[in-house]
Amino acid sequence: MVKKPIYLDNAAATRLDERVLEAMKPYFFDTYAVATSEFAYSQGIEAGEALEKARGALAAALGATSEEFIFTSGSTESSNIALKGAALANKKGKHIIVSKIEDFSVLYSARALEKQGFKLTYLDVDGDGFIDLDQLKNAITRETFLVSIQHANQEIGTIQDIATIGKICRDKGVLFHTDATHTFARVPLDTRKIAVDLVSVSAHTIHGPKGIGGLYIRKGTKIAKWMDGGFQEFNLRGGMENIPGAVGFARAVELVTPQENKKLQAMRDRIIDRILAKIPDTTLNGHRRKRVPQNANITFHFVEGESITLHLDMHGFAVNTGSACFSRSLESSHVIMGIGGDHERAHGSIRFTFGRYNTMKEVDTIVKALTDIISELRSISPLGKEKEKEEEKR
Secondary structure (H helix, E strand, O other): OOOOOEEOEOOOOOOOOHHHHHHHOHHHHOOOOOHHHOOOOHHHHHHHHHHHHHHHHHHHHOOOOHHHEEEEOOHHHHHHHHHHHHHHHOOOOOEEEEEOOOOHHHHHHHHHHHHOOOEEEEEOEOOOOOEOHHHHHHHOOOOEEEEEOOOEOOOOOEEOOHHHHHHHHHHHOOEEEEEOOOOOOOOOOOOOOOOOOEEEEEOOOOOOOOOOEEEEEOOOOOOOOOOOOOOHHHHOOOOOOOHHHHHHHHHHHHHOOHHHHHHHHHHHHHHHHHHHHHOOOEEEOOOOOOEOOOEEEEEEOOOOHHHHHHHHHHOOEEOEEOOHHHOOOOOOOHHHHHOOOOHHHHHOEEEEEOOOOOOHHHHHHHHHHHHHHHHHHHHHOHHHHHHHHHHHHO
16 A cells, blocks of 8 residues: 555646745735735735736746736636637627537537537547647638637647647637646747737646636737626736735746656656556557646556546545546546547546656556556456457457
């Protein structure tokens, strides 16, 4: 048994870095005024200055200016603002294009707009999770005003060619939004070089605080205010500013280094190579190289993902699965199904995502545990027994 719990679900949430917490503390206990009080007293001025400093740092990380970045409660709200705000502001047409494997914040925002009379095209993806660029070109019509394609997938980690997607959109005169929740600070995204108009980001995947995110809005992009309230965030998002969260978000980005990303990639490659080599009947989900540094998603055939997850939990490991039994919707992973997988492949998929506090030793420890767990589960699995019978006949 593993004494210390080993957390490998960093795509869902990361442990807050103590240095981030230290940066946030003054704005809970000392400078706790709201930024909109900057016209009334000095503490409000200090709060406003902290907010704008954080805004500038986060915008700069995207190659943007402060005026092009607004704070939100997270990437879910950011994507809702991007899609619904663009839809409310647009006068060009009523057609939106998204991929079939987008995260729910984009997928369900698109479906909500579809119910309101907008036309949606859901692009297919190939076996690695890439959209077909020719299909995208052909799908854009005179009525299309927005394309939303994620930078990298939340489950399988595949990184889309957003530079080419952006160029296609720019040439066609349509807005391009990308959800960069799982790439921000991990994979370069420079809005000065890539023709992207809207970018959703969040702090919770990079050891920052939960409940804070942001949306890059390229200057000149028309976005209607989607949530009514005050005049905060350039009158695009009403509500009290989360100054501690904003400060923490900026500090979290500052702490991510190229060396750390290389370390994550090394752990990712090690777990993929070792599992595929040591455990038979396993399939890597997503592209082998064109994936975020922290993600490995593998299907263990002839066994259920929830069984693997529960057994790993008993051994002190936290991972995630694409199994329907672990989904509130009770549906198999739409991502695994979208890349051509069947229910069995989706049910047996496990996502391992690494963070700052993981080590290479933990990779070796979980691979060893998995080898025994998968062998044990297959020995009692009806699917595993069917496979054994087929092999005996051969």
